Amino acid sequence: MLANAKSCALALGMGGVLTIDLAAIAANYRRIQAQAPTAKVAAVVKADAYGLGVEPVSHILYDVGCRLFFVAHASEALALRPHLPPAADIFVLNGLLPGAEAACADADIIPVLNAPDQIERWAAEGVARGRKLPAVLQFDTGMSRLGLSPAEAGGLDPDDLKARFDVRFLMSHLACADEPANPANDRQRDIMHDIAVRFGNIPVSFANSGGAFMGPAYQTSIIRPGIALYGGAPHVGLANPMAPVVRLDVAVIQTRSVPAGTQIGYGGTFTATQEMRLATIAAGYADGLPRGLSNRGAAWLDGVRLPIVGRVSMDSIIIDISALPADALAPGDLVELIGPHQSIDAIAADAGTISYEILTALGRRYYRDYLRAS
Ligand SMILES: *Cc1c(COP(=O)(O)O)cnc(C)c1O
Secondary structure, three states: OHHHHHHHHHHOOOOEEEEEEHHHHHHHHHHHHHHOOOOEEOEEOHHHHHOOOHHHHHHHHHHOOOOEEEEOOHHHHHHHHHHOOOOOEEEEOOOOOOOOHHHHHHOOOEEEEOOHHHHHHHHHHHHHHOOOEEEEEEEOOOOOOOOEOHHHHHOOOHHHHHHHEEEEEEEOOOOOOOOOOOHHHHHHHHHHHHHHHHHOOOOEEOOOHHHHOOOHHHOOOEEOOOOOOOOOOOOOOOOOOOOOOEEEEEEEEEEEEEOOOOEEOHHHOEEOOOOEEEEEEOOOHHHOOOHHHOOOOEEEEOOEEEEEOOOOOOOOEEEEOOOOOOOOOOOOOEEEEEEOOEOHHHHHHHHOOOHHHHHHOOOOOOEEEEEOOO
């Protein structure tokens, strides 16, 4: 599989192969559904499905039964709408910016109403069209990012809102779900519970990936995972139950030997302490390999760690291949940046970031090989 993709990549003049396992995304969806059997599992496909391609990813998720899709921007919803059947609902997490009302209503896109002005503008759009528009109401239960404040929520009349909108569900978002033991989680859950009781009989969407693995108390009617679908660990530092989805292999451009004392890369931040063999590979920070990997991260070949030496450049990285046999790597050979030896969480940790940022930064310069059912 990879050999084939490698030939395609090189023939197109591309420096790497990004393999995206759609069957693994389907398996991860089923895995989440299996441990929250009474919940509906939605999918968060914002930011081009965390960089993996919103169209193929949404199609595979629809095929395994997902009918609820979340994006961040209305523009993302408008772009996705023609690619999903009408039975799929598309929700906009960032809500309703002024001016987007007509486009959203025309395309049957459902905004998450996060503030009183959004409620009023969406209600007015409905009045102008002579119908109740669908809506989701988000409450801020402790993150102070998006959603109605406790004071604003207290001022709402649930019956009035139900009269003005087709309220699909209520929602809130956990600030600390990647740390299941953090007491902020229970506090947010209790606040959301009280709001849900006051609204009565409306479904609630609460858990993201982390919350989905925090037991039944967090598994309300609709679960909203993103990163876990794409193979990221739902909880930092704990065993990852998800199947890996992404593999990234990058081509060697050239190799060289340098004597002790040679400076390596921009700024000369690494000096060879002995004779070293180096390879320059065809991806850099413009391909989503952060500068934070400079002198810290590594590539891999057949289980051998090949440390990054010097700074990560925009389009290339220098790695130390001294640990390999002299003829192990030639121009056009691939080394692993993400794969069985280095998970998205591991490379993110080396770069001082999180798997979300690694995935969403991968960019468009790799040959993309989508694996379907095996
Ligand atoms: C991004 C996002 C999600 C998905 O979070 P993951 O941690 O990737 O599962 C869910 N809900 C909201 C509101 C989000 O912004």
